[in-house]
Amino acid sequence: MRRFLTYLAATWALFFVGCAGYHLGPSNGELAGSRSVQINPFINKTLEPRLSAYLINALRKNLQQDGTYLINTHDEGDIILSGVITSFVRNELSFQSSDVITVQDYEIRMTAQVTARERSTGRIIFDKPVVGRTTLRVGxxxxxxxxxxxxxxxxxxxxxxxxxxxxxxx
Known part of the structure; x- marks a missing residue:
């Protein structure tokens, strides 16, 4: 019986120590939904059309899925997210084995200078280049x-x- 109680106490101790670093809610310490984000249209300085619309939709979707911030569509967000799409590049990844000139796969990459600032103070939260990429199989x-x-x-x-x-x- 003593061995069982020792085993049970050790199991409970490991359980509580293993979960000591876990916390519920957003990882930045703010309450979920306590602040809102306004996503402004991104300026597209590339020759590829409609990149800004795709990016805004993707940003809204990702921020809604996360749930830390509310999406504000009436120009009253606590944080204003804006930016400039600076490059859109298509690089060859692989070529067809029968024809070394014909591309089989491309990597498309887009870079945007993303800026987040607080509406009330005007303080820049971050202003960083962000890169998105994917692989494209040519048919x-x-x-x-x-x-x-x-x-x-x-x-x-x-x-x-x-x-x-x-x-x-x-």
Missing amino acids: NDLTSAERQAIPMMTDDLAKKAAALLVDGTW
């Missing part, structure tokens, strides 16, 4: 394949930008 139509891959690339960038805002790495 018969490069344009259609790229059109399908752009939302995945902007979602990757939005996840990284949302993590910067939510996790408070600034």
